[in-house]
Amino acid sequence: MTGKTVVLIAEDEVSQAEVLKYNLEAAGFEVRLSINGADALSQIEENRPDFLVLDWMLPEVSGIEICRRLRRIDENKDLPIIMVTARGEEEDRIRALEVGADDYMVKPYSPGELVARINAVLRRTSPSLVGEKLEFSDLVLDLVSRKVKRNGESLHLGPKEFKILQALMERPGRVLSRRQIIDLAWGQNIYIEDRTIDVHIRRLRSTLGGDGLPNLIRTVRGFGYSLDEEQN
Ligand code: CA
Numbered sequence: 643m644t645g646k647t648v649v650l651i652a653e654d655e656v657s658q659a660e661v662l663k664y665n666l667e668a669a670g671f672e673v674r675l676s677i678n679g680a681d682a683l684s685q686i687e688e689n690r691p692d693f694l695v696l697d698w699m700l701p702e703v704s705g706i707e708i709c710r711r712l713r714r715i716d717e718n719k720d721l722p723i724i725m726v727t728a729r730g731e732e733e734d735r736i737r738a739l740e741v742g743a744d745d746y747m748v749k750p751y752s753p754g755e756l757v758a759r760i761n762a763v764l765r766r767t768s769p770s771l772v773g774e775k776l777e778f779s780d781l782v783l784d785l786v787s788r789k790v791k792r793n794g795e796s797l798h799l800g801p802k803e804f805k806i807l808q809a810l811m812e813r814p815g816r817v818l819s820r821r822q823i824i825d826l827a828w829g830q831n832i833y834i835e836d837r838t839i840d841v842h843i844r845r846l847r848s849t850l851g852g853d854g855l856p857n858l859i860r861t862v863r864g865f866g867y868s869l870d871e872e873q874n
Contacts, residue, residue: 646672649760650691652682652708653726654700662695665753671760679703683711686718692768693760698727698738706741713742722767724759726751755815762812776811779858779871781850783811792850802827803846806839810859810869819866843867 649671653659656677663673674691676682679700698705705725712718725743727734738746744763747756758778776783780793788804790797799807805827809818820839828834847859860870
């Protein structure tokens with residue numbers, strides 16, 4: 643790793659931007675701030691960051707418009723972007739992804755979750771910028787040695803359980819449908835029955851859940867699963 647990953651936060655709510663800055667710096671990022679859309683665009687043009695955290699509702703130029711414009715410029719086609727929105731509607735999320743955001747988050751969210759999401763997007767888009775470990779709560783998944791630890795204890799997972807856990811840890815707090823889990827752990831266009839996923843999740847839970855530790859995998863009935871610290 644050379645130097646710090648530079649994150650530009652485009653957010654007009656100054657107190658929120660300051661909280662994020664503090665937390666991202668604590669997580670090892672270099673942070674720049676921008677409080678309006680036009681300024682964000684000119685900052686990116688003058689000195690391209692490694693990552694953009696982009697509020698949807700910004701003065702002058704909206705986050706959606708910024709995203710759309712950046713994706714038209716060759717050198718910014720691959721700039722990793724997480725769109726932040728107060729709008730949780732499904733169509734808004736889809737729109738954010740359609741204009742080229744790599745991920746989106748709905749306010750309010752915890753700074754810790756943002757850090758995890760940034761690392762997950764970086765791992766997909768710029769693997770050289772991140773370490774090879776995923777962490778969530780007391781879980782650590784090492785992508786190089788392919789080892790998993792919980793609370794410092796090594797766990798033995800089967801290859802599919804490992805991939806499912808990796809998929810969940812790369813998207814903490816996000817609900818994954820069974821179909822998405824199949825795509826991520828088995829590959830696309832593979833036919834696997836839903837109950838097969840449930841069997842693997844049950845095995846994964848029982849391996850993770852030794853010694854009365856809290857269950858980290860939440861079932862979203864009729865849909866899928868997510869990795870969550872707060873179950874109840
Ligand atoms: Ca705003």
